[in-house]
Amino acid sequence: MTLNRILQLLFAASILGTTANASVVVFNFDRDNLGTTTIFTDTDPLTGISATFSSTADPGGFVVYPSMFQTLTGNVLGDPGPAGQNNLTLDVNFSTELSAITLNFATSDFAAPSPLTLQAYQNSILVGSATLPGMFLSGFPFPEGEIAFSGAGFNRVAISSTATDFAVDNITVATAPEPGPLSSFAVGLICLALGARRRKSRSSAASNN
């Protein structure tokens, strides 16, 4: 997790509206035991926000293993897990509504890098997606990349690739902003204005009668 990424997500959140009370959380699997397999849930100890990782090949579709990549560090989550199945989609369900996500990925390509697709859902409704191939980095065997999505609120993402297998790490999310002091003040002003307008229209109607 880098400061740069946090700033990127805060910026993404700010351009969506207010930044008040937005949280940024990283899921990097470094606290998970090696060999942990889907389905499992990681919870951020500070915010209590959790992410549940699953696939159609569970139990054992994806597994936590040590990185053999450059931009994916420490532990990573990838397939095939003990279930031994390839071409899986990784589902990540979050415990709260999010406004932005970014993550590092690698695909098991030997020639042209395959694209990774991230689809964001609000419950079962698709709200947007992003697709991006990685690139080969000097001294490392598989293509790697960083993919991001921000926009409409979402609480689930589905990650897939045309590559046989892929791995992800550093899943960094920003929660959807809640009304902060400035926005609450603005809402208050609007209410006062609406109330004054209503009183004015009532008194105007009374004088006409």
Added chain:
Amino acid sequence: MKRFVSLSFCAAAIVALTAAARLAPAQGIFPLSPPVVSTVPANGDVNPYGVVIVPKTIQNGLGLHAGDILVSNFNNNQNLQGTGATIVRITASGTVSTFYTSTAQRHGLTAALGVLSNGVVLIGNLPTADGTSATVGAGLLSVLDSFGNFLGNIGNVPANVDGPWSMAVDDLGSGGSGTAHVFLSNVLSGVISRFDISYSPVNLGAAVTVLATGFNHRLDPAALVLGPSGLVYDSVHNVLLVASSTDNAIYQIANAATATTTQPATLLFADAVHLHGPLDIGILPNGHLVVANSDGSNADPNQPSELVEFTAAGVFVGQMPIDPNNGGAFGLAIRNLGWGTFQLAAVDDNANTLKLWTSVVQ
């Protein structure tokens, strides 16, 4: 019995192996040092031909389990070709048992051997009465359940089953239900057939397409038969590759899984230096090909029983003899374990053994 090898694997160890190997200077996969297990069953059958690794997608609770290896025997205990009656099962823990014993008209079990995700086993045979090419019969394509019980036949003899010699399976199902494309080489007619199979835990239906015709084929007093042999399906490009033991060449058939009419087979590459009666073929995770040379034609005593690695375009990469004498290599199977790690299982006809490697492509 010597413990064979555990087919279960630790993902972390594989990844570490993958990372270490992939960062080494680029080279081929050979040489490899495998564990070995005998393929001779209680009835004494010899000459193992077909090899298949039971897929991870197999339905739970069946007689076969993911990672089991099946090996078919072509000769009986008198070493007469076309008279072997058994399929041997080797479990992940190395236990060897007889999975299936055929009746007379189904003797001579070949490399036309496959397993579907519902546990159904498909096995072809090419029988002889006396072990010679003079008495070769057309054979059948038999269907077995996951416990080795005979269920019936599929295909029509001789239109699309005529000397079933090798098989490739593109199984799109998982856990007991689905569809699969089963490709079959017919060494007595030079025909490649495709069976489009729909299956469930209790049913199996098949429609047949003659995918390609015209492959050179002939009877041979030593090799018994030569012709279209090993098959492997490249699902990325929808191409079927065919190893021809007659021509010492690898052919390709486009639109293999989707064509509804007979397709042309075009030469991918021929290599008289490194191909010696190629009998089986597989694809490594990086797209390279591994070919097993039977030495049934173009034999070279200085290159006996070679497993040969080529690039996807047919450029020679390396080779390794599976036996010190000619005529030892035949069936092979490759299972992709992910991130370049693979299992390679191959028989040694001379020693009547199966060898199994776990390695990583470079």
